[in-house]
Amino acid sequence: MEDEKIVAWFLDTGDQAAFALLVERYQDKVFRLACSVLGPFSEVNAEDVCQEIFIKLYKKMRLFSGKSSFRTWLYRLAYNMALDWRRRNKVRISEMSAADREALISEGNVDDPLESLLNRENKLFVARALEKLPELYRTMVYLHYWLETPVEEMAEELNLPEGTVKSYLFRARQYLRKIMELELAGVQRMAGEGERR
Amino acid sequence: MKEERDNIEVILKNTLSTIPAPELKAGFVERVMERIRKEEKAPVSSKWRVLIQVTVYWVAVLILSLCLLFGIEMNELYLIIVFLITPCLFLGYGFFSRVLKFRRLF
Numbered sequence: 516m517e518d519e520k521i522v523a524w525f526l527d528t529g530d531q532a533a534f535a536l537l538v539e540r541y542q543d544k545v546f547r548l549a550c551s552v553l554g555p556f557s558e559v560n561a562e563d564v565c566q567e568i569f570i571k572l573y574k575k576m577r578l579f580s581g582k583s584s585f586r587t588w589l590y591r592l593a594y595n596m597a598l599d600w601r602r603r604n605k606v607r608i609s610e611m612s613a614a615d616r617e618a619l620i621s622e623g624n625v626d627d628p629l630e631s632l633l634n635r636e637n638k639l640f641v642a643r644a645l646e647k648l649p650e651l652y653r654t655m656v657y658l659h660y661w662l663e664t665p666v667e668e669m670a671e672e673l674n675l676p677e678g679t680v681k682s683y684l685f686r687a688r689q690y691l692r693k694i695m696e697l698e699l700a701g702v703q704r705m706a707g708e709g710e711r712r
Numbered sequence: 713m714k715e716e717r718d719n720i721e722v723i724l725k726n727t728l729s730t731i732p733a734p735e736l737k738a739g740f741v742e743r744v745m746e747r748i749r750k751e752e753k754a755p756v757s758s759k760w761r762v763l764i765q766v767t768v769y770w771v772a773v774l775i776l777s778l779c780l781l782f783g784i785e786m787n788e789l790y791l792i793i794v795f796l797i798t799p800c801l802f803l804g805y806g807f808f809s810r811v812l813k814f815r816r817l818f
Contacts, residue, residue, distance in 0.1 A: 531745060534745075535741055535744075538741045538744050538745070539741050542736055546734070546736045546740075555728075561734065562740070565740070566740075566743065566744055569744045570748060637723075637727075641723055641724070642727060657728070660725055660728045661729075662734075663733075688721070691724075692720055
């Protein structure tokens with residue numbers, strides 16, 4: 516059954532079974548979208564945000580005008596709510612728990628301890644740089660590279676044309692490169708000052 | 713340019729691929745529906761709650777003002793105090809509702 520028909524069924528009858536059908540259908544996608552906004556290791560929070568999204572959807576369903584598809588409308592609601600939550604709670608990679616940090620920097624089979632250490636530091640460095648990206652770019656990078664969402668799906672979830680998604684991903688990578696260069700320059704400058712002293 | 717793109721992509725993939733993909737715990741739909749049922753059954757909706765809080769706060773402020781009005785002699789100092797306190801009263805509501813939330817009184 517089409518989404519719009521289920522929405523109409525729910526609005527006409529107030530039947531919770533209709534609403535449960537929508538939750539069932541979109542729970543995974545909304546959850547992944549929330550995760551991409553909140554970042555890695557925020558699953559518990561992402562689930563809470565997800566619940567809030569569906570509760571808000573339940574209350575505000577009457578506001579759905581049908582100008583866009585239901586799916587687009589829901590994704591927009593989900594994205595905005597997750598972003599609001601993130602801004603209110605100021606999620607940062609530096610506030611990650613020790614276990615999460617360990618999971619992030621866990622390495623496969625690297626025999627050389629020095630190489631392993633460098634890999635761990637590099638990963639933390641990239642993770643911190645990612646957190647400095649603008650919100651939309653960061654969400655896109657997480658969706659594409661962490662959650663392995665194809666560009667077509669991202670375009671649908673973020674309500675953007677595919678070409679725009681590709682161009683934003685390109686800009687995100689450029690932005691990330693600049694952030695990493697600046698960070699590295701800062702580290703090198705500090706190291707240079709340390710040597711002079 | 714192509715090489716640069718590949719480098720950043722490799723870095724991103726290497727970093728993010730080690731992070732496990734999140735999965736929603738089973739029974740999510742039931743949990744959402746349960747919360748909806750609970751919220752529908754709740755005796756006081758959040759709008760009413762805010763309205764009651766605002767009423768209680770401003771009634772308290774009114775009573776306090778009347779007490780001050782009858783208890784203190786009207787002079788310049790009184791007016792200065794009123795001018796200083798008035799903005800605090802408006803900001804005070806935010807603090808009042810936070811205290812209520814923190815203590816879970818309402």
